[in-house]
Amino acid sequence: MPTSNVIAFQGLPGAYSDLSCRSVFPEMQTLPCASFEDAFAAVREGRARLAMIPVENSVAGRVADNHHLLPQGGLHIIGEHFQRVNHQLLAPKGATLGTIRSVHSHIQALSQCREMTRALGLTPVNHADTAGAAADIAKMNDPAHAAIASKLAAEIYGLEILKADIEDAAHNTTRFLIMAREPRIPPAGSCKTITTFVFRVSSRPAALYKALGGFATNGVNLTKLESYMVGGRFAAAQFYVDVEGHPDERPLRLALEELDFFAREMKILGVYPASLFRYQGSQLDGED
Incomplete structure (x- = not known):
């Protein structure tokens, strides 16, 4: 795949960053990266043309690591994207709301779904990212364990959606910055x-x-x-x-x-x- 058609993100396939990449650049190939630093490096080193980096969420607040990384990452912000976050409660086939005992996800996703977690009496388990939690739940194949992740993650890892749109706030939205090696500055007066x-x-x-x-x-x-x-x-x-x-x-x-x-x-x-x-x-x- 030519690097001119690749956009990097942090997380596994099915992460909300992956979903954002596909929403804004449906023609591009997404490149999963283990860390935000790796996503920046993929662009700097020419393995990707762009990176999609989350910086804040309307419920959980800022993604603190990236505010430290942005000034030293060697890339330029060329755009922004606001992604509506619709969390799904995912579990292996055969699981029900009555069988699950714990819910796995990224700490921000867990914090955005506290009401559902309390209502069902589930034990929250923190993971590095939402898609990684979905992948782990698919491997465990245990009806006692569920994950909070996207519909895309459900499709990728073969999980069922036990409960849809479980986020506490209807406005749950994450702001992403689109990063590139070179600046792409619009002419003054051409747009907001x-x-x-x-x-x-x-x-x-x-x-x-x-x-x-x-x-x-x-x-x-x-x-x-x-x-x-x-x-x-x-x-x-x-x-x-x-x-x-x-x-x-x-x-x-x-x-x-x-x-x-x-x-x-x-x-x-x-x-x-x-x-x-x-x-x-x-x-x-x-x-x-």
Whole structure:
């Protein structure tokens, strides 16, 4: 398979990342990777053209590892995709809601289906990913064990759906970033644009206030701002930011210039078209 037609993701076939790849790029071959680092490496090393990386979920919050990986991964964000997550309770043939005693899945999927787990009195068992849990349940072939995973995983591993759409929240959606070796920046003014960047400030009074002041005075909307410690030190924080706008447009250009004056190590990770999901609500169900 030519690498130009391959997109990498973390997990086993049938994972929600795999489902997202197929939703956005149905013509591409998906490449399962054991870790997020491996997915980044597949693109850097030319074994895949793109990678689909989850960064946050509307119920479970951010995928913390990737906020550390994105600045050092050597790739560029070229797009975003919001994937509606419909969890299924899967089990081997012959199992029923009365026979299962434990449910296996990724910790985020388990946290998104707490109400069902409590209602059925199941013991949650954490796995590295949802598709891996489905694969393990298929191998065990024990009616006492079930998995939380996608319909795609049920098809791939030959499991039955005992209960459909078991997520606690109807808005359960995961945001993915599409990564590539080279940036793919749309022309300024050609579409609604998201710019993602990271920066650091010293641990001093009003340091963050001063660094972000230019966004307020220039009318730039911040859609995401998160902080986390880096390098095992508590003296400085790194901030991950999504803003609406293009660096070549005057408001964001002036805001970034002011940020650069007060902050350290500012790095743009991507300038890319905003998903329609942001402006058309949460009912797009798989549209990018």
